[in-house]
Amino acid sequence: MSETFTSVSQEEAGFRERARLSFDLDADICVIGAGLAGLSIALEAARLGASVAVLEGRHIGWNASGNQLGTVMPGFALPLTELIERIGFEDASELWALSKEGAELVRANAAEENMPDIGLSDGVLEVSNVDAGDRLISRLQMLNEDFDTEVEGWQVDRVRAVLKTDRYFHGVYYPKAFQVDGRKYVHGLAALARRAGARIFEDTPVVSIDHSGIRKRIVTPSARLRASHIVLAGNIHLGAPLRRLSETLLPVWRYAGITTPLGERVHEIIGFKGSVKDSDGVDHFRIVDGDRLMWESPETTWAARPQRFAGSVKRRIRSIFPELGNVEISETFGGATGQTVHGMPQIGQLRKGLWVASGFGRQGMNTSAMAGQLIARSILWGEERWKLFSPFELVWAGGTTGRVAGQLVGMWGRASSAAAGTLARYRERARVKDREREARLAEANRAAGTGPRRLPSGVRPRVAPQPQPAATEEVEPVSQENRQENHQENPQEQGVSQ
Template sequence: MPTWYTASMVPVPARPPLTYDIDVDVCVIGAGLAGLTTAREIARRGWSVAVLESRRIAWSASGRNDGFVLPGFAAPMEQVVSRVGFEHAKALWALSEMGLRYVGNTIAEARLPGVAPIAGWLKASKVDDGDQVLDDAQVYGEEFGTEIELWPTERVRDVLKTNHYFHALHLPRAFHIHPLNYALGLAELAEAAGARIFEDSPALAIDAEGVRKRIATPSGRVRAGHIVLACSVHLGSLAPRIASTLLPIWSYTITSAPLGPRLAAAISYRGGVTDTDLANNHYRVVGNDRLLWSGHTTTWEADPRRYVRRLQADIAAVYPQLGEVEVEHVWSGVLGNALHRMPQIGEVSGGLWLASGFGGHGINTTAMAGNILAQAIVEGDDTWRLFAPFELVWAGGRVGRAAMQVLYWWVDTRERLAARAARQREEEDRRVAERAALREGEHEVDVEARLGAVVPQAELPAEPELAELPADPLAPKDVAAPSIDRAGVDEPLAARTPE
């Protein structure tokens, strides 16, 4: 079934199958990311390498995954610390970060076409547990030395327009890529270094005894000093004991038709987003305005078309403003998980090496594994022994698969119920706050009303016009001048005669 990756892959010619006998230093079985990285790094060190691929390069999980490139492993680091101790776990974490840098540097230095790395990864919490998120940020930042940011709910919801998320951890140095185009570019780099890659050349049998090992294919044979098994759950009868240590896990992915501006309005963050440890949603924007969304897990293969409605419902639950999302591509991919959820890296027997079990966290860890095995085979380096505590443990066969399926269902249900309860608590808190604000407003109105009853605010009489004011009784009145008899007054003084 075609994927969005195959629809947007860079054109490459098919490699011919092996039709003759060859003799090399190392034979790598599996042309996924682990096998291609191993082949490239061995060839760069001057050794001869042949890669046998049963179908096409990166046809399985390596070319069908979400494309997230992160530090760490599928196993939570608290489990790793519990198993091997802090200093050992810290060394493993550093190796996982080396894998991340290797991928980024390879893309940049070789200018691999169509890979399109975009920075950032956000792990959003569906429950309002800021203390736990803060503790995680401190552990990874202070103890493991990772560049990490704690985003509060407001910042998360500013870029992811949904009430489904609260706090989040942000890894600014993580990124996401087109994994199939990365694998195709890696194959060309391996060939440029001297490796030979044969497609449609399944390994039918191996003889790992002796100094020179033998691998048979339908039309040819390989003799090699070392064999690297890098085919994960597809080992099958080639190495049944090793194959029995992995649980096959299928996940389901869709990509939407172009959504235009409504996608940017709902999701303005362009990094990868994860809101779960196991079961639910992993997504990112691809092709400018398409949504790539994966979720749901089965331990038996199912028709991916059965999951279209479920994945559409998941999108609608988180981003109802997107409306009905038309789906253009749907596919599944199978990965291999050990019970401890850590990679299987190291020497199984003299000259027989294993790179497997990357468990849904594979782009950085396959790069890490390829470098570790190349150093071990060519240089005798023993870094691979850091993974020795994570043994090859039988995964339980069909019973183990059934138990794992039940576990995923339980985790999925638990996460959904916890998320719903968190949203309900937030909504109830909002309503309580609104009621409190309403009561406060009613109280203020009531106080004003009671004050008005004590001191009636009667309307005052209008002030009289100045013209209507009464006369001031103290103001001086106009007094008529008395009449004066002026007879004789005007006569000269000397003329007056006294009586």
């Protein structure tokens, strides 16, 4: 089948009548799950000429894939330095290059002629919660020189010129990262896959698979399917077809809210047009629809209704941008991401003809596109680049205990990020005060006509004993205001736990 790029109509991209699989079917490839991962594989495989059937238990993009922000960056959920530590520089560099290819695939899919009104715009800013200028330089060098990724370092002043908050310090600007309407993209992808020849069946949960023979059998409540290859792209909800696989993922629900229109003032306070993410992965936001703020922050390891988090999104916005005042949240959404123990996605062949593509965590746009290409090309062309993911085996996520631990680790991460941020801001204020005091002292000396006095040689100056700072002295004393702020930053206080 030839690679055709025809545009997706509104009807195709939006809701259409759902087709359920009600008859037995044969296909080359059966994909389980119509999220970003399943549809990316279906699209790539259909473009390469395979007959593909996608079976979706509910409807296209009902979980994370249809409820996400649409920011597309290179890399993985696992930070680059940890990736290098884990597998070495050479392999990390190849994986990074694959992740960039994934981002470019998304860009090509989301081109105006394929997905009109998808709202593609360039530029993502990653900001630091702490004053880490020295670390920034080595990160920039590594990305630019070793990983061939265009990035710009922004000094604190430049970051604060576009984001009116003292919460953020330095920034890394990715001019080639971009964003699309995250909630529409998955429907555009489904339409492109259909155009390429893939068949998508919704309301069709897969209840069991038999992957032992050359032709594998897939069972749904009302029909059976036979295929040479099965791709498991069900994320945390896969369940019965291979329960052991679902158990290697720690489910993390993420939630986001959109404010009511905020008018011109939002542009005075947030002058950056693209997505902003903080380097600790706590907040992620951008302006949408002209003057509304879309903000992702809360997370849990248990399912909850996104509406419950309107208050905590609101408080997060107020604590970062107090000048915005009291904003109203008019919409909330969210979904479950699958987090692996090692932080890297699960991509590869479990046994002959049985493939897996899941565990994309919080960074699923570029990585699922990349997985689609790797798996489709391996099945149809015999490429073996997916083997770069072999060091990241399937590791049990710890069941309920793992979830509790995950929640605690998440809370600890957020709390320590908040504490580090508070400390960094305290140091910054202390430096300003020091400079002011020195300037006042110099001014007073000038006025009194005194300069530093020379002592006769051999006479040592007497130094007044300085009080020794206690180990904890650098930490800002907790004022009522801070106490309130820290209180708001603690996810448990945001009603995160069930």
